């Protein structure tokens with residue numbers, strides 16, 4: 001893996017994103033700790049691989065630190081209020097004070113749930129994000145969105161709570177299952193789609209190297225993605241405006257995930273990145289249907305996602321009307337109705353309101 005990248009998130013909550021190999025053993029993990037307590041939150045897949053290393057790193061920098069652990073079952077189906085309560089109980093059991101820190105060691109599920117626990121314990125303690133999947137490195141660990149899911153919808157209970165630091169050890173990607181790698185690539189493609197046609201073209205040129213998990217190419221993709229995300233969340237941390245473009249593909253994608261019961265990890269149901277891949281294609285087709293972008297852009301997106309091994313078509317057996325009803329609980333919706341992130345064309349995006357239900361249904365039907 002190649003050199004260390006540092007990306008800065010500016011604004012009221014400033015923090016650094018460090019990206020590079022070997023960082024789980026780097027004392028910088030301990031640098032932002034303020035108190036005597038740290039709770040490592042992880043899952044049953046990740047904890048056996050890395051929790052001891054992280055604990056050793058913390059203790060060698062801060063020998064008097066009291067380190068606890070909360071290890072949850074893995075998978076989106078576990079991102080629940082019940083697991084959140086267990087995590088909070090773990091903080092209570094170690095008598096974590098207000099200067100304690102939560103160390104989120106894992107993928108998006110762990111990062112979201114641990115971040116939400118940190119946002120709520122004593123009305124807010126520090127969280128340090130140590131993402132271990134590509135998706136969490138390029139997206140969910142950055143920007144402070146924390147949440148758990150409800151059966152009614154994805155991320156419906158949560159808070160904005162910026163991390164103190166994001167430290168991404170790219171060496172861990174070497175043991176990432178290929179399906180997880182591909183899921184992360186979907187969010188990488190999103191940055192090209194909504195911000196940067198040049199980056200999109202770079203992804204097209206490097207698709208094979210990305211799928212082969214080639215170190216330097218992957219590191220560059222991570223750093224470029226984080227730079228895009230850092231820029232937008234620095235300007236709009238609470239999604240009052242332009243940050244919403246990061247939700248490209250998510251209105252459709254979240255509806256699919258919810259309808260499939262968040263079962264992506266265990267079955268042929270889609271995981272988050274896969275659902276976003278399909279959702280982006282549907283959004284691109286919707287942009288074509290309302291005349292914002294040529295259909296050829298949608299085909300270009302489909303072709304890239306296909307090369308990256310991602311699904312591009314609606315899973316069979318899903319009812320378009322039920323999906324449409326799910327989409328009404330999307331967080332971008334307002335009193336005036338649903339809003340979609342659409343590109344205008346590939347490489348820039350904005351929110352669209354007033355899209356007729358029938359047009360959305362038609363796109364869903366054609367899938």
Ligand SMILES: O=C(O)C(=O)C[C@@H](O)[C@H](O)[C@H](O)COP(=O)(O)O
Pocket residue numbers: 139140142143145154155187239243244246247250331
């Ligand atoms: O950071 C953001 O803003 C995003 O929308 C990034 C998304 O990729 C991510 O999946 C996010 O958690 C979705 O947020 P939600 O507000 O639609 O639940």
Ligand SMILES: [Zn+2]
Pocket residue numbers: 139187250272276
């Ligand atoms: Zn996402």
